[in-house]
Amino acid sequence: MSKAGLPQTLNFTPTEFLAVVNQTLEYAYSSVTIVGEVASFKVNQGKWVFFDIKDEESSVSCFMTLYQLRMPLEDGMKVVVRGVPKVTKWGKFSFTVTAVKPVGEGSLKKAYELLKKKLADEGLFDLTKKRKIPEDLTKIGVISSTAAAGYADFIKILNARWGGLKIQVAHTQVQGMDAPDQIIRALKYFNERGNVQAIVILRGGGSADDLACFNDEILVREIASSRIPVITGIGHEVDESLADLAADIRASTPSNAAEILTSDREDVKRSVARMASDLFSVITSKIDVLKKTNVDIILQISDVIKMKIIDIKGVLSERIKVLDALNPERILKQGYAVLNGKISPGNVVKITTYEREIKAEIKEIYERK
Amino acid sequence: MSENKSLNQKFEELEKAKEWFYSDEFELDKAVEKYKSAIALAKELQKDLDDLKNEIEILDEDFTK
Numbered sequence: 001m002s003k004a005g006l007p008q009t010l011n012f013t014p015t016e017f018l019a020v021v022n023q024t025l026e027y028a029y030s031s032v033t034i035v036g037e038v039a040s041f042k043v044n045q046g047k048w049v050f051f052d053i054k055d056e057e058s059s060v061s062c063f064m065t066l067y068q069l070r071m072p073l074e075d076g077m078k079v080v081v082r083g084v085p086k087v088t089k090w091g092k093f094s095f096t097v098t099a100v101k102p103v104g105e106g107s108l109k110k111a112y113e114l115l116k117k118k119l120a121d122e123g124l125f126d127l128t129k130k131r132k133i134p135e136d137l138t139k140i141g142v143i144s145s146t147a148a149a150g151y152a153d154f155i156k157i158l159n160a161r162w163g164g165l166k167i168q169v170a171h172t173q174v175q176g177m178d179a180p181d182q183i184i185r186a187l188k189y190f191n192e193r194g195n196v197q198a199i200v201i202l203r204g205g206g207s208a209d210d211l212a213c214f215n216d217e218i219l220v221r222e223i224a225s226s227r228i229p230v231i232t233g234i235g236h237e238v239d240e241s242l243a244d245l246a247a248d249i250r251a252s253t254p255s256n257a258a259e260i261l262t263s264d265r266e267d268v269k270r271s272v273a274r275m276a277s278d279l280f281s282v283i284t285s286k287i288d289v290l291k292k293t294n295v296d297i298i299l300q301i302s303d304v305i306k307m308k309i310i311d312i313k314g315v316l317s318e319r320i321k322v323l324d325a326l327n328p329e330r331i332l333k334q335g336y337a338v339l340n341g342k343i344s345p346g347n348v349v350k351i352t353t354y355e356r357e358i359k360a361e362i363k364e365i366y367e368r369k
Numbered sequence: 370m371s372e373n374k375s376l377n378q379k380f381e382e383l384e385k386a387k388e389w390f391y392s393d394e395f396e397l398d399k400a401v402e403k404y405k406s407a408i409a410l411a412k413e414l415q416k417d418l419d420d421l422k423n424e425i426e427i428l429d430e431d432f433t434k
Contacts, residue, residue: 155425159422159423163421164376164423166424168426168428170428170432171428171432173433182432182433269414272411276408276411282390283400286390
């Protein structure tokens, strides 16, 4: 109060006054969020974004840079904006927006579709750009909230399936307006300083609003441009985010990401056991082959001997036939006789036929005609 | 037998042993010895697989700023 009892008057220049007002506003409302509907949305000079956020009765003018606009906006979309109230140097009240995101199913879907089309047209989701996870994977970078159920599922499945992996975990928020920037910083960290062969971004299931941070334009671009292959395991099978589309591999869940990244040690153990058992089969089959070879050789020798015997039998048979033809008995049997003794009249000679021996006296000898 | 070898080296060794059994170099006289070594290696591999543990490091880096 003044000495006269009147309120003390503060004297300012316009610049001083606005500075004090803005300081007061900033002190009183350092960070405010407003939920409302977008109206009069426009972008000036490709850099400055202006729109009103309104409800049935009131409207607040908003201002932000295009860089801070991480999702497409349109009139009629329901959004939540975060920022600070300010009075401009022209004396106009404005809400300086630091972050904006759609809320409600309709607005989220609309923003998603608009950004999806824009990024797809730029080729950000081209399948030809997708890279494979290295086969000799031993070092993995994980981006997730270490308190999230999805992260716990991932680690549990990973440990059960395989071992010997070095896993670096970047703890970040995985929902809310700050999540995209934190995930981007973690991506940059792994790309610039982390010694990992693959980066996994994880988040368990949630509402469309919870998962909306994975449709942030700058985050999606960061994933697409990552030097290290990125695999996403966000939400459930039915949840498709733009981060999923930009990633090299999209796992349907965090658990599925662990399955994609690792072999199952039980499968490998079974395969080793099968390999060992195959060796035994090989030995027994080789022994069987050797046995069969021996039997074959014996059979071949036996066949040769048989053929030789048949040949010899043939020769013998022919010779027997010849000998048989010369057999005197055979000649006698044909009716011939053998005469033994001196052939002169009055002599007694022996005549041998097939059946008899005859003594006979020679009566007369004369020449055959 | 092969304590200092990595899991991959042991896999390769087992694979080579297997190839010998299927190759023309196979000799029945040597097969039993080779088979015994391969089985020992397979058992060692299975134990190694059971013993494998992952190293998890939570980075100190503050990603909120």
